[in-house]
Amino acid sequence: MIAAALRTVAPAKLNLTLEVLGRRDDGFHDLISVVQTIDLCDTVTIAPAPQRSLRFEISAALQRSLPLPVEGELITRTWDLLIEHYGPAAIDDRAAVHVVKRIPIAAGLGGGSSDAAAFLRLARAFWKLPLSDAAAIDLLAQVGSDAPLFHAAGTVLMEGRGERLTPLPDQPTAAWRGVLWTPELPSPESKTATMFRALRPSHFGGGDRSCALAARLQQGLPPRSEDLVNTFERVADEVFIGLRAARRRFAAETRSLPHLAGAGPSLFLLNPPDHGDVSFTTVVRPLPRAACAVEPVRLVSTNA
Numbered sequence: 001m002i003a004a005a006l007r008t009v010a011p012a013k014l015n016l017t018l019e020v021l022g023r024r025d026d027g028f029h030d031l032i033s034v035v036q037t038i039d040l041c042d043t044v045t046i047a048p049a050p051q052r053s054l055r056f057e058i059s060a061a062l063q064r065s066l067p068l069p070v071e072g073e074l075i076t077r078t079w080d081l082l083i084e085h086y087g088p089a090a091i092d093d094r095a096a097v098h099v100v101k102r103i104p105i106a107a108g109l110g111g112g113s114s115d116a117a118a119f120l121r122l123a124r125a126f127w128k129l130p131l132s133d134a135a136a137i138d139l140l141a142q143v144g145s146d147a148p149l150f151h152a153a154g155t156v157l158m159e160g161r162g163e164r165l166t167p168l169p170d171q172p173t174a175a176w177r178g179v180l181w182t183p184e185l186p187s188p189e190s191k192t193a194t195m196f197r198a199l200r201p202s203h204f205g206g207g208d209r210s211c212a213l214a215a216r217l218q219q220g221l222p223p224r225s226e227d228l229v230n231t232f233e234r235v236a237d238e239v240f241i242g243l244r245a246a247r248r249r250f251a252a253e254t255r256s257l258p259h260l261a262g263a264g265p266s267l268f269l270l271n272p273p274d275h276g277d278v279s280f281t282t283v284v285r286p287l288p289r290a291a292c293a294v295e296p297v298r299l300v301s302t303n304a
Helices: 068-086 111-126 133-141 147-152 191-198 208-218 243-254
Strands: 005-015 017-023 029-048 053-058 095-101 155-160 164-167 178-181 267-270 282-284 295-297
Touching: 005 111, 005 147, 017 208, 029 111, 029 178, 029 208, 029 282, 068 111, 068 133, 095 111, 111 133, 111 147, 133 147, 147 155, 147 164, 155 208, 178 243, 243 267
Parallel strands: 053 095
Antiparallel strands: 005 029, 005 295, 017 029, 029 095, 029 155, 155 164, 178 267, 178 282
């Protein structure tokens, strides 16, 4: 264990494409998705402490009711898996983890999974663990299907359950901008599982749109609105009460049709027109992998 505190960011993600290919024999679904981490980030800090602790702080920007225990479960699961793998002698549990939440919860943006991946980056440096990138991805796959992509970060082609990752050329911060809105809607318990259960065989595809966008990005071209696709668009209005009205409001204010972010209910536009009211939205831009580095931080005591 090192004596210094460490900090990193945990970025949200946008699924530029998300195509569900079919249901597997093990009950999971195969998918293919072009994913981009964005500059809407939580902040995760780890510091030496007398005993293990995990604390969340809600930023002023988040006004929603937040099911934080669910978010904490993902970090706790990652922590426990490290202890199982390396033993208590290597992971001595004398650490405090502090998460500042800015990413809306259960909103299709991957905040909880990103926090878990950020904690793993910190843990590897904090306890000086001989954890390879491949091993980190394998461990995160046990935490959640989309957790591995946050270890890769940047622009990624995600396949399988989410554990097969192919890095794509990083999108420069100025390549495009998006506007993002998370409407306050009632969400079903086990939201993502509910969305998958709502899909019917006729909704499954072959992944052509994702492959086409990946090829476009490989050529150094930015994504366009017409490149975006999300299988969950087919069932989202059935699952989220009020989403259809929220979508209409977004479209009326911006004069553009929004896209569903991940499993929802967040909505976003890519390169929105200059006209229209976007004051209720958050402007986001691509965030490259390099921005997710672990950095030392000096903690100031509040008792001084």
